[in-house]
Amino acid sequence: MLKNIRSDIQFLKRHENALIYVKREDCIPFSFGGNKVRIGAELMSEAERAGCDHIISYGSEASNLNRVMAHMAENRGMGCTVIIKRDGKKEKSAHFNELILKNSRAHLVYCTRDSVRETVEAELSALTASGHKPYYVYGNSRGTGNEAVFLRAYGKAFLEIREYEKEKEMSFDHIFTASGTGMTQAGLIAGKISTGSGVEITGISVARQEEALKASILSALKSAGFGQAREDMVSVSDEYLCGGYGSYDSDIRSVVWELMTDHGIPSDPCYSAKGFAGMLRELERKGIEGNVLFIHTGGTPGFFDCISGGKGRHGF
Numbered sequence: 393m394l395k396n397i398r399s400d401i402q403f404l405k406r407h408e409n410a411l412i413y414v415k416r417e418d419c420i421p422f423s424f425g426g427n428k429v430r431i432g433a434e435l436m437s438e439a440e441r442a443g444c445d446h447i448i449s450y451g452s453e454a455s456n457l458n459r460v461m462a463h464m465a466e467n468r469g470m471g472c473t474v475i476i477k478r479d480g481k482k483e484k485s486a487h488f489n490e491l492i493l494k495n496s497r498a499h500l501v502y503c504t505r506d507s508v509r510e511t512v513e514a515e516l517s518a519l520t521a522s523g524h525k526p527y528y529v530y531g532n533s534r535g536t537g538n539e540a541v542f543l544r545a546y547g548k549a550f551l552e553i554r555e556y557e558k559e560k561e562m563s564f565d566h567i568f569t570a571s572g573t574g575m576t577q578a579g580l581i582a583g584k585i586s587t588g589s590g591v592e593i594t595g596i597s598v599a600r601q602e603e604a605l606k607a608s609i610l611s612a613l614k615s616a617g618f619g620q621a622r623e624d625m626v627s628v629s630d631e632y633l634c635g636g637y638g639s640y641d642s643d644i645r646s647v648v649w650e651l652m653t654d655h656g657i658p659s660d661p662c663y664s665a666k667g668f669a670g671m672l673r674e675l676e677r678k679g680i681e682g683n684v685l686f687i688h689t690g691g692t693p694g695f696f697d698c699i700s701g702g703k704g705r706h707g708f
C-alpha cells in the first residue's frame with residue numbers, strides 16, 4: 393500500500409490580487425485520492441498497531457472515507473464494515489461512492505441519523521462476540537476519542553507545505569480548505585502551531601454552522617494535545633453552505649466546470665468545488681492579497697455524480 397504520502401502543489405491562476413496555488417490531494421495515488429487517503433493511512437497504522445483485524449467506518453451515502461477505508465482494509469487483508477447514514481431525504485440519483493462500495497468486500501450496514509450510536513455499538517459487539525478485534529475509526533460510539541489520529545494526517549501535510557515554501561523560497565499568506573467535520577483544518581492548524589508558521593488558515597464550511605464547526609475544531613485540537621489552541625486561531629466561514637451538506641447551486645456547478653475545462657482538475661460540488669467557490673468569494677470580499685493555497689481535498693467520484701445528472705455546464 394501507500395508509504396510516504398505526498399502531493400504536488402501547483403500554481404493555478406491569479407484572482408484579483410491573489411495568486412492561487414493548489415495542493416493536489418486529489419492526486420494521491422490510492423482509491424481516487426483525497427484527504428481521506430491521508431487520514432485512512434493514519435487510521436490503518438493505528439488499527440494495526442492495536443492488533444485489530446476489522447475496520448468499522450461510518451459516513452453518508454456519498455462518503456469518501458467509507459470508500460477509502462473499504463479499499464484499505466481489503467488491501468491489508470482486514471475485514472471491513474461500513475455504516476452508511478441515509479438522510480431520509482427524497483431519493484436522489486445513486487452516488488458513485490456508494491456504487492463503488494457495493495462492489496467491494498465490505499459489509500454494508502445502513503442506519504438513520506438517530507441510530508448511529510446504537511448501530512456502531514451493535515456492530516462492535518457482534519464482531520467482538522465472534523472473536524474479532526474491531527477498530528472503529530471515530531473512537532468510541534459517540535464518535536470521539538480518535539482526534540489525535542485524524543489530526544496527524546494534516547499535521548504531516550502541513551510540513552510538506554513548509555518544505556515547498558523553503559524549496560521555492562516563498563511563503564503562503566493564506567490557506568483555504570473545505571471543512572466538513574473540521575478534522576482536516578484542525579490538522580493544518582496543529583501543523584501551524586507546531587512549526588510557528590504565521591499563515592492564515594480558513595475553512596469554508598460545507599455542512600455546519602460556524603459556531604458548531606469552530607467548537608469541534610477547537611475540541612479536537614485540545615484532545616490531540618494542543619491545549620494552547622485558542623478560538624482566535626480557528627477561522628471558519630459558513631456563508632457558502634448553500635443550503636447545507638450536499639446542496640449546491642449554479643455558481644458551484646460553474647466552478648466544477650471551470651476547474652475541469654480550464655485547468656483539467658476534477659472537483660466535487662459537495663466539498664472541493666464548494667470550498668473553492670467559497671474561497672473565491674472570500675478573496676473578493678476581503679481583498680485578500682498574496683500567495684494563497686487551496687487544499688484540494690479530493691472527492692473525485694462526486695465529480696461524476698455532479699455531471700451525470702444530465703445537466704451541462706450552464707444548466708441546473
Ligand SMILES: *Cc1c(COP(=O)(O)O)cnc(C)c1O
Nearest residue numbers: 572573574575576663689690691
Ligand atoms: C471529508 C472530506 C472533506 C472534509 O474533511 P473534514 O476533515 O471532515 O473537514 C473535504 N473534502 C472531501 C473531498 C472530503 O471527502
